[in-house]
Amino acid sequence: MSASVRIPTILRTYTSGVAEVSxxxxxxQDVLNSLDAQYAGIAARVLDDNGALRRFVNxxxxxxxxxxxxxxxxxxxxxxxxxxxPAVAGG
Amino acid sequence: MTVxxxxxxxxxVALKCRECGTRYPLDASYACYExxxxxxxxxxxxxxxxxxxxxxxxxxxxxxxxxxxxxGADARPGLQAGFTKLVRAENLARALGVKTLWVKDDxxxxxxxxxxxxxxxxxxxxxxxxxxxxxxxxxxxxxxxxAAAGARAGLKSVVFVPSNLEAGKIVxxxxxxxxxxxxxxxxxxxxxxxxxxxASRNWGxxxxxxxxxxxxxxxxxGYEVAEQLGWRLPDAVVSPVASGSLLTKVDKxxxxxxxxxxxxxxxxxxxxxxxxxCSPVSQxxxxxxxxxxxxxxxxxxxxxAIGNPADGPYALDVVRRTNGAIADVxxxxxxxxxxxxxxxxxxxxETAGGVVVATYRKLLREGRIDxxxxxxxxxxxxGLKTLDAVEATSKPTMVISPSYDEFEAEYSKVxx
Numbered sequence: 001m002s003a004s005v006r007i008p009t010i011l012r013t014y015t016s017g018v019a020e021v022s023x024x025x026x027x028x029q030d031v032l033n034s035l036d037a038q039y040a041g042i043a044a045r046v047l048d049d050n051g052a053l054r055r056f057v058n059x060x061x062x063x064x065x066x067x068x069x070x071x072x073x074x075x076x077x078x079x080x081x082x083x084x085x086p087a088v089a090g091g
Numbered sequence: 092m093t094v095x096x097x098x099x100x101x102x103x104v105a106l107k108c109r110e111c112g113t114r115y116p117l118d119a120s121y122a123c124y125e126x127x128x129x130x131x132x133x134x135x136x137x138x139x140x141x142x143x144x145x146x147x148x149x150x151x152x153x154x155x156x157x158x159x160x161x162x163g164a165d166a167r168p169g170l171q172a173g174f175t176k177l178v179r180a181e182n183l184a185r186a187l188g189v190k191t192l193w194v195k196d197d198x199x200x201x202x203x204x205x206x207x208x209x210x211x212x213x214x215x216x217x218x219x220x221x222x223x224x225x226x227x228x229x230x231x232x233x234x235x236x237x238a239a240a241g242a243r244a245g246l247k248s249v250v251f252v253p254s255n256l257e258a259g260k261i262v263x264x265x266x267x268x269x270x271x272x273x274x275x276x277x278x279x280x281x282x283x284x285x286x287x288x289x290a291s292r293n294w295g296x297x298x299x300x301x302x303x304x305x306x307x308x309x310x311x312x313g314y315e316v317a318e319q320l321g322w323r324l325p326d327a328v329v330s331p332v333a334s335g336s337l338l339t340k341v342d343k344x345x346x347x348x349x350x351x352x353x354x355x356x357x358x359x360x361x362x363x364x365x366x367x368x369c370s371p372v373s374q375x376x377x378x379x380x381x382x383x384x385x386x387x388x389x390x391x392x393x394x395x396a397i398g399n400p401a402d403g404p405y406a407l408d409v410v411r412r413t414n415g416a417i418a419d420v421x422x423x424x425x426x427x428x429x430x431x432x433x434x435x436x437x438x439x440x441e442t443a444g445g446v447v448v449a450t451y452r453k454l455l456r457e458g459r460i461d462x463x464x465x466x467x468x469x470x471x472x473x474g475l476k477t478l479d480a481v482e483a484t485s486k487p488t489m490v491i492s493p494s495y496d497e498f499e500a501e502y503s504k505v506x507x
Contacts (some may be wrong), residue, residue, distance in 0.1 A: 009290045010124050019290075045127070055382075055404065056110070056127040060283065065399065067385050085286050086122035087129075087401040088299050 003031055003080040010086060011046075014039040023082075028061065029072040031082060046084060056087040099135070100219065103159035106303050107133040109405070117159070119220050119300040129401065130303045132159045139351055141322055149174045151208050151311040157347060158311075159304050160215040168244045169214060170236075172207030173311050175199040177319035180468070182435035183448075187455060191465040193325070195316055196438055202239045202263070203473035204232035204394075204441070205337065209308035210240045213297035216304040217246065222295030224249060228285035229298075230278050230333070230394045231260030232441075232472050237297055238267035249294065251281050257393060259476045277388055279399045306402075309337045313344025316467050317354050324348070324357040326464035329451045331443040331471055332363040332372050332417065333395040335406030341469075342409045361409055362460060363417035364450030366390035366442075370419035372403045376410060377417070383407075391422045391480050392442040394472060416459045424449040429474060429481055439474030447471075 005023050007015050015021055023038065025031035036043035048054050052072075059066045060083040066074045076082070098117075106115040110128025121130050139156050147153030151173025152165040165171075176196045184192035197205040210233070217225050224247040227237045234250045241248030248269030252261070253276060265271050274281045289299040297305045317324055324345050330338040342361055348354045365373045368390030375383045383403040388396035400406075410417055420428070425442055428449030433439050440448070447468050454460040474481070489501045 006287070008122075008286075010122055010127065013124075045125075054127050056122065056129060056401065058283070058399070063280075065279070065385060068387075083283075083287070085283060086127050087399070088121060088282060088286055088302060 001026055001076050001078045001080065003076050003082050005031065005035060006081070006083040008084055008086055011042055011084065014042040014045075025076055027072065027076060028059065028066060028074045028082070031076055032072070058085045058087050059083070060085065100159050100216075101162055102134045102136050102156055103132045104135050105133045106130040119216075119222075119295065121300055121302045132303050132307055134159075136347065136351060139353070141318075141353060144318065144353075151211060151308070151315075154311050154314045157314070158212055159307055160212060161219055164211075164215050167215070167218070169211055170201040170207050170240055170243055172200050172211045174315060177316060177467070178436060178438065180436050183432060186431065186435050187452060187462075189455065189462040189466065193316075193320075193465075193467045194432070194436060194438060194470055195312060195467055196470050197312065198438070198440065198444075198470060198473035202232075202235040203476060204236065205309070205312060205469075205471040206232040206236035207240070208311050209233075209305045210236040210297055212308035213295065213301040213305035214240050214244055214246075216301050217295035217297070218244070220295065222293070223247060224292075224294040225297060226250065226285070226289075226292075226294045227297045227299075228252075228278070228282040230396060231256050231264075231476065232394050233298065234260060234264040234271070235267075235476075238264045238269045238271070241269050242267045251285050251288075253278055253281055253393075257477050257479050259478055263476060278397055279385070279388075282397075282399075306336050306340060309340035310344040310347070312337065312469065313341035314348065316341070317345065317348050323354050324359050325467045326358075327360045327362060327415070327460060327466040328469065329362040329364055329447050329454075329460075329466065330469045331395055331447050332365050332400070332403075332406055333397045333443075334400045335363075335372055335402035335404075337469070337471070338363050339402055339405045339409050342413065359413060360415040360460075360464070361413045362415040362450070362454060363406055363410055364447045365417065365419040366392035366395055366425055366446050367419040367421050368392070369396045369398055371398060372400055372406055373417045373419040375403065376407055381407065390425075391477075392425055392446050393477075394441060394443045395446060416454060418450050418453050418457075418459070420446060420449040420453055424453070426480055426484065428452070430484075432470070433474070438470060440470045441472035441474050441477040442480050443472055444470035444474070445480070
């Protein structure tokens with residue numbers, strides 16, 4: 001499946017400044033692998049040493065926080081829109 | 092990007108990642124390029140004396156030397172937030188059967204919540220960094236504070252809120268002018284949108300790209316409590332928990348005062364209060380977890396309705412380190428808490444204050460907080476902003492015609 005991925009400012013050093021890229025995969029994990037194949041090292045910025053999503057990264061698939069879905073196993077439909085966003089506390 | 096030297100702003104010398112320690116210059120950034128961890132202001136605090144602080148203005152700027160601001164903030168246009176009352180709550184103490192109780196009443200701030208403090212520090216940095224527009228994602232109180240501060244400072248403001256906010260908080264934002272964007276979604280949706288807008292606009296988002304500065308404003312709650320107690324620390328503090336930031340900054344303030352020798356080192360416990368309908372930090376605490384599972388908020392305590400609290404892990408750390416606890420209360424208990432405080436102390440708190448009072452009562456009942464501990468309850472906002480919460484049960488005692496006989500007849504029924 002092909003998905004569009006919005007890249008946060010912090011990670012745009014990997015994408016030559018491009019804010020939105022496309023990647024392939026049936027699950028979020030696959031998409032991140034595909035992203036890393038295109039932009040080596042980017043996945044390690046999103047995932048911790050155990051391969052889990054870092055504590056201060058929020059990932060959304062079609063506007064839903066993946067922690068409410070299936071995390072890295074969240075299925076990705078054709079044309080899905082994925083956003084990677086640093087967690088910010090609010091108030 | 093790992094710049095380690097940068098011109099100091101007052102005693103602030105750098106931004107530093109809370110997770111991995113990487114240092115950055117004091118600009119408008121909030122997340123670590125290495126690990127996404129939140130950035131925090133790093134200081135080289137010199138020496139400051141009680142007398143120096145006491146001779147400062149009657150506002151939070153008396154602690155200016157401990158904040159990331161260019162010296163002289165008091166003279167620049169702003170709302171002069173802080174130095175709110177610390178009220179000795181003897182009636183409430185008696186009602187709850189505890190010894191010494193105080194209410195730090197931050198409803199006395201210019202826009203009636205503690206958010207004026209954080210906005211004050213963010214505004215100083217927006218000005219320093221040359222932003223012409225200040226913006227925020229808000230559950231309401233921050234919206235008021237940003238719109239008002241923008242008006243006073245002559246900056247444009249753009250405020251994003253969930254569209255289901257209390258009517259009072261819409262009015263008390265819109266009245267100051269500026270752009271008010273209501274989003275069909277919850278606070279976490281608003282926050283996420285603002286993170287994306289912040290990446291593309293050259294705006295000073297007080298709680299996004301100015302967040303490291305903004306968050307430091309909450310320390311002044313802790314400083315004031317210690318100073319107003321006569322330069323000493325209380326045994327316990329009960330703080331509301333939304334993002335978790337305020338709770339952690341009160342702890343930071345106490346530790347800084349100890350390190351600076353302004354107060355004696357005294358063990359204190361910090362307690363967190365949440366509404367059950369949005370209690371991810373309480374759930375993590377009470378199940379012994381380190382990881383906060385986000386929730387979809389459903390509570391009348393909308394100012395605390397952050398389902399995905401980014402400072403939650405740090406709040407857990409503080410509460411565990413200080414031997415405090417976190418508990419949550421139902422919406423019915425929140426209303427009871429508001430009324431209890433109003434009826435014992437004449438303080439009308441917003442729902443967050445009701446959460447704190449009700450949680451304190453619950454912790455007492457469950458034996459999780461010592462009734463002999465000198466305790467400070469934080470009331471962070473004004474009940475006039477959340478009238479919806481209590482209006483159904485706050486009605487005239489009687490409605491009569493302008494007749495003396497009718498008054499006597501009706502009044503005799505209620506005083507028996």
